[in-house]
Amino acid sequence: MAANISRAAHGSLLDDSFGDDLVSDWYIYETAEPAAPQDDMFPSTVPDCDPTVSPKLYHTCMAPISLAVLLGLSLLVKRRRLHRDCWNGIPGLLSPANFLEEEGNRGLMAAVFGILFSSLCVLVLDADPLPLISHSSQHSREYWKILALLYYPAFYYPLAACATVGHRASYLLGCLLSWCHCVVHVWQKVDCPQSPKIYRYYSTLSYVPIILCLMVLSLWYPALLIRSFTGKEETSNKEVTGRGYYKKYLKAVLSRRLQKGSTPKLEESFLSRLRAYLCSYIYAPEEGFQLPLKLVLSMTTSVIAVYQVALLLLVAFVPTIQIVRAGMTKDVVVLLVQFGLVPSENPGMPGDMEKELSTVKHYLWSLEVCYVCSLVLCCLLTLAMLLRTLVMHRSNLKVLYQGAVLDVFYKAHILRPSRQAVVCWMSFASFQTAFACLGLLIQQVIFFICFAAFTFLVIIPLQSGTSSYLFKIVQNMWPFWLTLVVAVIVQNVTAHYQFLEQHPLRKELTNRRALYIVTYLLFPINVLVGVLAGVWRMVISALYNTIHFCQLDISLLNRGVETFDPGYHAYCHYLKTEVSQSHPLMRAFCLLLLQPTKPQGPPEPRMGDLEEGLQLMHTKKAPSGGDRLKRSRARWWLAYTLLNNPSLMACRKTALCDPTANGAQLSPPKP
Amino acid sequence: MAANISRAAHGSLLDDSFGDDLVSDWYIYETAEPAAPQDDMFPSTVPDCDPTVSPKLYHTCMAPISLAVLLGLSLLVKRRRLHRDCWNGIPGLLSPANFLEEEGNRGLMAAVFGILFSSLCVLVLDADPLPLISHSSQHSREYWKILALLYYPAFYYPLAACATVGHRASYLLGCLLSWCHCVVHVWQKVDCPQSPKIYRYYSTLSYVPIILCLMVLSLWYPALLIRSFTGKEETSNKEVTGRGYYKKYLKAVLSRRLQKGSTPKLEESFLSRLRAYLCSYIYAPEEGFQLPLKLVLSMTTSVIAVYQVALLLLVAFVPTIQIVRAGMTKDVVVLLVQFGLVPSENPGMPGDMEKELSTVKHYLWSLEVCYVCSLVLCCLLTLAMLLRTLVMHRSNLKVLYQGAVLDVFYKAHILRPSRQAVVCWMSFASFQTAFACLGLLIQQVIFFICFAAFTFLVIIPLQSGTSSYLFKIVQNMWPFWLTLVVAVIVQNVTAHYQFLEQHPLRKELTNRRALYIVTYLLFPINVLVGVLAGVWRMVISALYNTIHFCQLDISLLNRGVETFDPGYHAYCHYLKTEVSQSHPLMRAFCLLLLQPTKPQGPPEPRMGDLEEGLQLMHTKKAPSGGDRLKRSRARWWLAYTLLNNPSLMACRKTALCDPTANGAQLSPPKP
Structure with missing residues (x-):
């Protein structure tokens, strides 16, 4: 019904001339065009506009x-x-x-x-x-x-x-x-x-x-x-892409090692730990480390995804409910009162419904506020989680660069590209974007329901002074809640003072008979405590999974089966490819090796061209002369080739043993 | 409305004389007793029965x-x-x-x-x-x-x-x-x-x-x-409780070690691995190991909980819907047709509704079947998970007995009772029971919705030959689905044959430029694939958490925060207490030590009495005479004391160093 009102009045949004004519229109529209598409329903109000450049x-x-x-x-x-x-x-x-x-x-x-x-x-x-x-x-x-x-x-x-x-x-x-x-x-x-x-x-x-x-x-x-x-020099320097970054990374790694060694970790206070925890949600750029390009892309598209989904959610609901609110008439209110959705002092007399009308409008306004609030909250949460995911990406990459695979994955992985790893690497940014969209949608649904429930069960009854159903339950059941709380406190206190030895070194059980008796007697009450704990388990797991839905670095499943989560699966494989193919330390090392050759080097080494080093090897090998110069040059070329083709690094030994394979390109061609 | 019908007709369950009089009654009941409690509404049909022994x-x-x-x-x-x-x-x-x-x-x-x-x-x-x-x-x-x-x-x-x-x-x-x-x-x-x-x-x-x-x-x-x-002997033997079990455990541990050593694990086929996986869900008693008493209790109460909840769910729904079905009349059918809930060939003529009436009855019958099917499935699933949880308990206990803490917990724990551990130990069985109840409830809600959706979207349209909304969507969107499938296949195939070197030892990236181009071009399609993956992520995490809700040995949260799950938290602490306080190997060892003293031992050593050994020490220490006999006896007593008071084991060294503490009871009292 509300949808019909909204459709009928859609075009006249932001007009103030709503009234009874709207309601009379409503029925006409409903019978005439029950399934007309929304797009071309109100050509008169928003004129079809043809831009000069179509x-x-x-x-x-x-x-x-x-x-x-x-x-x-x-x-x-x-x-x-x-x-x-x-x-x-x-x-x-x-x-x-x-x-x-x-x-x-x-x-x-x-x-x-x-x-x-x-x-x-x-x-x-x-x-x-x-x-x-x-x-x-x-x-x-x-x-x-x-x-x-x-x-x-x-x-x-x-x-x-x-x-x-x-x-x-x-x-x-x-x-x-x-x-x-x-x-x-x-x-x-x-x-x-x-x-x-x-x-x-x-x-x-x-x-x-x-x-x-x-x-x-x-x-x-x-x-x-x-x-x-x-700046010709500057440009060329820039074009040996990443040279600056790799150097910085190397410096940062070396200097950080020293720093870490000089300041051993002290016992931290609660406040500093809290601060550290909050800081772990904020991505502050760190000198000497920058995220891979794919992550930057995925974050950009995710933020745009949040904007687009939030915009769609906003414009699909708020104008509609505003129209419904403006178009609310006494006839509809009578219907709502009869259905028991709106409290009324005189339900038998549908003549004077001024007060009820304002109540209904207030309710609709509350719904709108809830919707906007939850949407804002969802957007902030999603953005916070995306920021958090950046922090996690950085720490995971750093740990993997250092080779500590088990600190990131639960089981040992070989950091080498496979078919799955390549496919997941290709689709990583898309997955991150799609998950941000879906996560925002799910969050909005859940938080809107929560906000609306809270408003209609707590805030509106408090405003109007009537006692809601929830208050009645709480009022009737307070002895029950009190019993549960007392039971839990009693168990904790007795466990601490009666069933455990007080000596700090010997935390051992004592008074076992009393422990057994208390355990037995409190069994039924503990079942009820367990029901509450179960509800909490349900709520916390649902909330956690909803909030962290957009994070691919977290599996929503249990430890043992975490790779069945498609998002986490994609992330793990993405990390494998990324770490095995672009390790900055290796590249920095190669660049350092390469530097002395620069004066007499090739015209402009350009890293963007992938197998260039390899090709240069082939074309320039023959004319190089002078024994020592030749060897040193060959070494630099090799280093440069390996720098530009890190894929060759892994198979160098194999290449030397088996010249018929791809590695043959590195050694001089056989006669 | 259905609820009203059901209430009105509740008493006349299993009677066949339903008819129009029911519908006429319905309005009377609704106006007369809108909120009467269900219990005493039909005193005439089920007579109040006073048993001889009230x-x-x-x-x-x-x-x-x-x-x-x-x-x-x-x-x-x-x-x-x-x-x-x-x-x-x-x-x-x-x-x-x-x-x-x-x-x-x-x-x-x-x-x-x-x-x-x-x-x-x-x-x-x-x-x-x-x-x-x-x-x-x-x-x-x-x-x-x-x-x-x-x-x-x-x-x-x-x-x-x-x-x-x-x-x-x-x-x-x-x-x-x-x-x-x-x-x-x-x-x-x-x-x-x-x-x-x-x-x-x-x-x-x-x-x-x-x-x-x-x-x-x-x-x-x-x-x-x-x-x-x-059998006097047998009884006394039985009364040194657990002696048989501890011996068996020791034997099993020793013999299993040998077995394991003789048969090294071979490469297993897929079938055998599948069989092993299925077997891991079935708890078969293992010789030489029995579960702690608390686990047996928790399983018993959990099974009873499943029975009680399933019974309640069954009797709350099935008789009601049967009454609604039997009491369905043409007037109600007209209403349902007008609301569009039931398809009708002549919606304008509400006179002849025979066919629609049978359709509605068929729908209600389908709902009932769905409900019963999902309830049966839920019960079976919950029981299977309880069985699985037994297997997990056993393996976790065995691993912890061997001291491999990190195989069970994600982080290192000290296996020593603490306040929390004792409280969790006390409430473990209750929590398990409560979680079984709640888990069954949640499962029933979710599976019932799934079954009903499947029935009304797939089975009933297939039966009646009409195309449902779902079929129309699938029919319209098949090119879209096909595109996604083709895109995924193309990425996998190209990744395998184009972007990876085919040599088995060198799984390295190649053709990088093509990889980048494919990645870029397929970005929009991959976003849509990602949306599907996100939906799957949501579905699989919700299903997993629902099905495993009753298992306390699994955390429903992510690896890093798993102890925030109250169920898993209770389980971890329960394990700590159980393992630290009743390690069967330690007890078996003590029993072996104790055995030779039996002929000249105390009248009847009874393990049920907890600090008995300690007391016997005090009472019988004075009269013992003869140096060697005295010492050997003291040793046996000590062993027996320690057997009955495993809590003393942990602090024996401390006790010897610090005679003023509790340990003083072990050494002769100081003058």
Whole structure:
């Protein structure tokens, strides 16, 4: 019923001219269009707005441009490097981001993923998922949605790829592209800030993250471009990506060791432990350590997910209940009084219902307040848990870098990529995002119920002075609660003073007979205490799991079966891949080895290109002359190759023993 | 509405003469007695039955007799032993059961606790909780209930105490008492098998466990009495309780060591591992190991709890819905059709509703079937989990006996009683029972909802041939599901064949650029896969926690915070107390030491009396003469003392260093 009122009055939101005409309309709508879709129900109130640059036009123009940019960049790279292999070699399709290597442009990548996720949110609810095809039928919409899932990543591909190419022209293209996207989006939303979908400003609000991310991009690319013009040295230094970070990490590790050794842990007070516990929920950047790119991406998309879900929850409920409240009439109140949902002093006389009407409006207002409060609480909790998860990620990574596998996992794992590990690594950021969405939803449902129950069982009865059902139960049962409390206290006191020897060294049982007698006599009362403990067990496990739902670093299942939790399973495998493939200490060490070669090194070592070291080995081996110089150079090349191909590290010994395998590439080719 | 129908027709259960008169009655009842208590609503159909021996008469007679028996037994023991200290000494109040020592009469104790718990179940729902006071007012009933919680243990105290005294006269008294109780209860129920409470046979069925337990007692006591007459030696041997068990345990431990050494574990096949996994759910008694008494008690009461809760759930729902089904008329069907709950071919013509009536009856019948099925499933699951918990208890106890604390607990614990440990030990059996009750309830709610949803969304649409809402969703969304499946398969296949080197020794990443591209492009689809994984995470954690709710040996919380779960917390502390106080190997060793003294030992060493060894030391120390004999005797006494007072073991060294403390009792008193 409330839904019908809300639908009927949806268009006239924020108008004050509600009244009896609404209720008369209501029945007309119900009989005329019982199942009409919500979207096109009130075309008169929120006018259909056609932006100057329609989405179809925008995509029809931009998609070919993006494709052209992509091809152009590929050609640019091909021109600079010899094409060896389309899949393995440097040219071919451009990499969108080097997830396992330390890149400078983390913010840029995060912005691209933010755009991608926001587009996903928009397309899931959209009637025209693929903007190239407008007015799709109900049946074909499903297929267009699926196609759109692949279209959007491809559409925004050049925005990411322009940064990884690392060339002045690519930066320029990136600038132009991001400006284009940004201007069109802002223009569209300025043109048509309102849309009839769900709530008139929903569409605009849901596009805010996209526009913000595009703004980040359209500032980041010019900055890159300017830097590439101004400081040549600095740029090249920057381009040996992560060099700074790895050095810092090494320094931090070495200095921290010293620090730890000099300050042994003292007995800590309760306050300091509490402070430490609270601090463990706050992620403060630590010098010498930075999170892997994938984690940064997953956090960005998770925060955007929280925004999008919270926005959807807000606009789906609050305007509706506001309309219901404004449209509440005496006729409806009479019905509610008859159903016993609203207390009334004169239920037999449905004529004068002024007081009841205000009561109903107050109830609805309370519901709204509960909803908003719980939503705010949920958002804060989810963000706090995401922050906490960052802290956990950092400590887990650090521990695993040190090789202490059993401090992180319950059972011993081999830190080596496997099929599962690769799949989980690929989908980690997506899982984190999806779990943040779902976690917020579940939290909102549970907390809203709790808040509403608390309001209607405690606060409203206290306000109105009537005693609610809950108060009556508590009032009637206080002797019972008192008995339970007394029983628990008695057991604790007797256990401490009667059944345990008081000597601090000898905590041993004594007075066994009395212990047995008390145990026997208190059995029935303890069963009731146990029922309360069981309820508490249920509540605490449900609350804990709800609050920590968005954390992938925690399993919601018991110790022995924790990997059956899909989230934790993905996290464990993600960690395996991440730690085995990008250990900063190893990389820092290789960089230190590499440093002296820099003056007479190759033109510009670029870490972004993966198997580059390997290829350089092959091409430059022959012309190197001079015995000692040759050997030292070969060593540096080897170090550089290994630095850029950490995957080779694990199999070096095998490679030396078995030259027919992949390792043959390291040794000179056999005649 | 259904509740009203059920209330109105409650008394006429199992009658076939339902019809329109029921519906006409319904409104009368609703207006006349809207809140009348269910109990005394249909006095005419189930007549108030007064048994020949009313509960009041029974308790008025038996309570003094029980008290007299208790006092008589105390005097009997006092006569046999010198009174030293009312609290610490042997006489004084009798111990109901020696929970920490190995007793022979485990079945007897279990029966007494079964009676106690069943009485608790009866009294919680009873209008007259304390049988001595009949027709208590609503207000005073609370207080009587609380008093009854302490009254029942005291009332059944002699039934347990008669066995621990271990004297022929006490066995005789136990016989007479148990026969008395048993005859009165059977007589009462034969006299009045029906009662108006909840369901006419509920009262009788809920008394079944009490009567069964009383029968066990009335067979056990005669057996004890007869054995005490027939085999003197055997009895005395039996009375050094647990001797047989400790020996067996020692033998089993020693022989198992050898067995284990001779058969090293081979690589196991999948089938054998599956068999081992299934076997881990079935508790088969193992030679040389028996569970502590407390666990036996907790299991007995838990099984009774399952019976009582299942009975209550059954009689509260099934007769009611049967009445509703039988009383369903066309008027109600019209209402249901108008609400859209029942499909109808001609919703506009409420005249001919024969077909809809049968549909509604079929729906109600389906609901009933779902309810019974889920209840059966819940009972089976709970019993299976209780069986599993026994297996876990045994393995945990064995591991802890061997000192491997970290195999059981996540963090290191000191196995020594503390205040908390003693309190948890006292309430362990109660907690286990309460958790079994609650677990069954929660399971029933969840499984009933699942079964009903499955029936109404899948089975009934399949039967009737109409397509339900669920089918429509599946039908519309199959391309979507297919996409997700294909995406997951593609990622797995590419991860295996493209991104991992195929050499078995070198599982290393390769084709990184392609990996990055696939990761980027599949991000939106992986978010949707993540949503499904999140739903699965929610479902699996909820199901796991529901099913394992009754298991105290499993924490429902995450590894790091598992002791916040009250059930697991109680279990951990229970284990501490149990292992530190009754380690069978230590006891077996002491018994072996003790054996040679038997011929010239004290008249009858009785382990049930706790600090007896200590007292014998004091009383018999002076007269012992002869240097070597004296020393050897002192040693045996010491061994015997330590056997009976394992609490002294832990502090023997301290005792020797610090003679002013409790340990002084071991060394000769100082001048």
